[in-house]
Amino acid sequence: FGEQQQESNITRFIIASNRLPITFERNVDYDPSKPDSGEKWHFKESSGGLIAGVKGITIPYTWIGWLGQGSGSLSDEEKIELTKAVKQKFGYTPVFIPDDIANLYYNVFSNQVLWPISHYLQFTQSAQNGTSWDAYCQANRAFADAISAVYEEGDAVWVHDYQLYMVPHYLRQQSSTVPIGFFLHIPFPSSELFRTLPQRYQLIDSLLDCNLVGFHTHDYRQHFVSTAQRIILDARAEGESIISRGRQTSCQAVPIGIDPTVWNAHLENPTVQKLIEKLKHDFAGVKLVIGCDRVDYTKGLPLKIKIIDQLLTTHKELHGKFVLFQIGIPSRMDVKEYQELTDELHKLIGEVNGKFGTIDWTPIHYIGRPVKQDELAAYYAVSDACLVTSVRDGMNLVALEYVCCQKDHHGALVLSEFAGARFLLSGSYTINPFDIENSAETLNLALSEVGKKASEKHLNNYKIVTLTNTAEEWGLRFAQLLLDSIKDSFFHLNE
Numbered sequence: 249f250g251e252q253q254q255e256s257n258i259t260r261f262i263i264a265s266n267r268l269p270i271t272f273e274r275n276v277d278y279d280p281s282k283p284d285s286g287e288k289w290h291f292k293e294s295s296g297g298l299i300a301g302v303k304g305i306t307i308p309y310t311w312i313g314w315l316g317q318g319s320g321s322l323s324d325e326e327k328i329e330l331t332k333a334v335k336q337k338f339g340y341t342p343v344f345i346p347d348d349i350a351n352l353y354y355n356v357f358s359n360q361v362l363w364p365i366s367h368y369l370q371f372t373q374s375a376q377n378g379t380s381w382d383a384y385c386q387a388n389r390a391f392a393d394a395i396s397a398v399y400e401e402g403d404a405v406w407v408h409d410y411q412l413y414m415v416p417h418y419l420r421q422q423s424s425t426v427p428i429g430f431f432l433h434i435p436f437p438s439s440e441l442f443r444t445l446p447q448r449y450q451l452i453d454s455l456l457d458c459n460l461v462g463f464h465t466h467d468y469r470q471h472f473v474s475t476a477q478r479i480i481l482d483a484r485a486e487g488e489s490i491i492s493r494g495r496q497t498s499c500q501a502v503p504i505g506i507d508p509t510v511w512n513a514h515l516e517n518p519t520v521q522k523l524i525e526k527l528k529h530d531f532a533g534v535k536l537v538i539g540c541d542r543v544d545y546t547k548g549l550p551l552k553i554k555i556i557d558q559l560l561t562t563h564k565e566l567h568g569k570f571v572l573f574q575i576g577i578p579s580r581m582d583v584k585e586y587q588e589l590t591d592e593l594h595k596l597i598g599e600v601n602g603k604f605g606t607i608d609w610t611p612i613h614y615i616g617r618p619v620k621q622d623e624l625a626a627y628y629a630v631s632d633a634c635l636v637t638s639v640r641d642g643m644n645l646v647a648l649e650y651v652c653c654q655k656d657h658h659g660a661l662v663l664s665e666f667a668g669a670r671f672l673l674s675g676s677y678t679i680n681p682f683d684i685e686n687s688a689e690t691l692n693l694a695l696s697e698v699g700k701k702a703s704e705k706h707l708n709n710y711k712i713v714t715l716t717n718t719a720e721e722w723g724l725r726f727a728q729l730l731l732d733s734i735k736d737s738f739f740h741l742n743e
């Protein structure tokens with residue numbers, strides 16, 4: 249890094265996130281002597297809220313991230329080849345982390361320590377050990393090194409999510425002036441929970457090395473500000489910032505959005521339109537409810553199935569006339585809790601289908617794998633309601649995607665009050681998913697109001713999702729706040 253003076257504009261972001269938006273596979277048929285055997289590496293697009301948000305940013309960026317398990321055990325020569333292929337095809341830069349370190353960094357410290365704590369769960373104390381923390385730091389240092397290797401004069405660094413909490417610390421060791429923004433895609437929990445982490449000081453101190461830290465909601469921001477003041481002795485809140493050791497860190501709520509143009513294009517695709525017509529025909533007279541979640545204990549999937557059980561128990565008139573279409577995307581299957589949840593979910597779905605189903609009616613249609621985005625657009629478009637039952641969720645972009653695809657139908661969004669989207673989408677039917685009876689009744693009410701009151705509510709949400717809170721807006725707002733924070737801290741340091 250050169251010691252640069254702050255520009256009045258950000259010409260390029262260096263985006264750093266744990267995962268790149270692609271995964272790789274070795275082409276087993278590849279033979280360099282046979283030109284028709286294809287290329288050595290195959291790539292698939294990966295999905296997720298973070299990726300959807302970043303892809304919608306209109307400010308130029310370059311992206312740095314990990315390619316997943318297996319990438320760390322490639323030979324040096326293959327790493328060079330793969331880096332070249334990823335750069336040429338996509339313009340991204342892969343970070344290589346040895347597989348054993350990646351396991352401790354990703355599966356253990358990120359997903360068995362930070363992830364549950366951030367979602368108000370704390371069942372994996374044993375994972376909180378020195379070895380996984382050391383690996384977490386080692387991986388974060390590798391990211392910081394990769395960032396400084398691609399850095400060009402005028403760049404600003406935008407670090408994403410809890411897997412990379414320590415990256416600002418390692419970057420600041422290399423440059424006191426490089427602009428650093430950080431965005432957290434998950435909730436920031438109450439200080440009462442965060443302060444139980446043995447590494448609380450290092451984690452917060454690293455975030456205070458940023459010029460700007462962004463969150464989805466004011467609540468998460470507030471939790472962060474009070475945690476910082478409790479943990480860092482000299483930290484004090486001043487206006488929208490925290491001041492500590494001569495550093496000024498702006499803390500802001502900047503809710504993420506989606507790119508409506510992507511979903512609108514799917515809806516206009518003739519193949520998608522055909523599928524929509526087919527689904528309308530196949531499910532005529534049936535109230536369709538869509539759910540699409542990573543199979544993660546934060547998504548409240550067992551509660552969702554219990555809500556459907558309750559609905560069908562109390563509303564017999566829905567028998568044969570209601571279907572929950574649930575997509576469950578397998579996730580983090582190396583972690584025990586995720587394997588157990590998958591088994592529990594399959595069992596619960598089987599029980600409900602067994603209890604209510606008939607030879608010509610299955611109440612829950614379950615797909616346990618990712619579906620293509622255009623296909624998902626069709627499912628969203630034909631559904632009378634979308635049911636989100638998260639027990640904690642940073643934002644929940646499924647809620648936004650559903651609203652976007654309801655352009656014509658104006659279906660109801662039934663949304664957990666524990667998802668960040670609840671603060672954004674005021675035209676929703678909110679539920680406390682732990683209150684199963686009430687949630688079932690709210691879902692029933694929402695379904696009965698489709699075409700009436702649900703339409704008014706939808707239009708309110710639609711405006712937010714497609715106009716005022718898009719991914720493009722999110723990127724522009726973040727960039728502007730980062731610029732403002734740099735100016736503020738410059739003045740502060742020179743006071």
Ligand code: F6P
Pocket residue numbers: 266267295296297298299409433434579580642
């Ligand atoms: O939003 C939280 C998050 O962990 C993102 O960082 C990630 O893109 C997404 O969930 C999916 O998680 P993973 O990369 O662990 O599959």
